[in-house]
Amino acid sequence: GPWLYLVMGPVHSKNVTVVWGETPGLQTLEQPRISRIGFRITWRRVDGRVGHPGHASSLASSKHVIRGLIPGTRYQVCVGEMVAAEHQLTCDVITTAEDVPGPPVTDSGSCSNQAPGTHWRCDVVWNAPKKAHGRITGYLVEWKDKEGYVLMESAVKGVLCEPRCYESQVVNFHPSEVCVSARTSAGLGWESCSPIHDVSERILAFFELRVVLIISVTLVSYQLGPAILKALLRCCIRGLYRHVEAEKQHPV
Structure with a gap:
């Protein structure tokens, strides 16, 4: 399996820096170290427009800058030795930064x-x-x-x-x-x-709302008006009766 670690960044809109190295403790006696004949790095768009994947081979260092990427796009980046099989590559996914303004x-x-x-x-x-x-x-x-x-x-x-x-x-x-x-x-x-x-x-809607409110208040007043008037008269008569009774009990 892969025995390299991969560090991505900084990630810009059209380029990304990739750094890799040997993961400590993964190399065993059953997995003899492969002679270093250079590294290869590949990248491809994960989704979006179809296009050919990019690649760079025979890299002597453990750092590479991938250029010419599309802003705001997901890429899968893989790195390994030149003779490594596909399943032995170390891969990661990044999204390039946007370079155009967001929506107002x-x-x-x-x-x-x-x-x-x-x-x-x-x-x-x-x-x-x-x-x-x-x-x-x-x-x-x-x-x-x-x-x-x-x-x-x-x-x-x-x-x-x-x-x-x-x-x-x-x-x-x-x-x-x-x-x-x-x-x-x-x-x-x-x-x-x-x-x-x-x-x-908008003006018509506001006018219609006012008309509906006026009609509603009118209907409510028409329906409840007699009942409200009766309640007010009953309250006044009751209050007047209590006042007269109080005058009878406490004559001047």
Whole structure:
């Protein structure tokens, strides 16, 4: 079996340093030491896009830097002597770091009708990503339909929207969602999407809620009004009767 230990790190977005050595106490008399003719190291993507595995052979040292990796990808790295079989390799799995920004924190977008059936003004507000992995140089705002197709996009400069970012766009269609992604020198990052709500629908919903409350209060008052009035009259009559009785018992 494998008799080498493997240390991975530091792990960056496109490269990782691999260090290995002999594990103390694993070499026995029944397992004679193999003559050192160099080491070989292999790496392959565990999942994601299919590609050829990488390899490096005839390494005289016990340290190697693997370069050209894909950011945010899982890799299996194996190391052993040149003549070692596959089952004698020491392997470990690492995930390379992201080099693009994470998703921004996007609030719900909203649209208001500017011209009946032809133009809408749409707004969206968001916060910067929690993990930018660099300096944000701008944002990409995409307005999409219900099937996810981008109907219009706009670029926003990141330096003009701290701490909260805002974008307003006049469109000739009614979008279903808005997506925002940040950009750095490494490229465009992960997007964050939010559904679109109509401002008129929000106002109408608030108005409908007030109407429902008024109707409910009216119905309750209509149903309980006579009973409440009777209870108040009964209470007043009882109080007046007690007052008269008290006056009789304690004349002035």
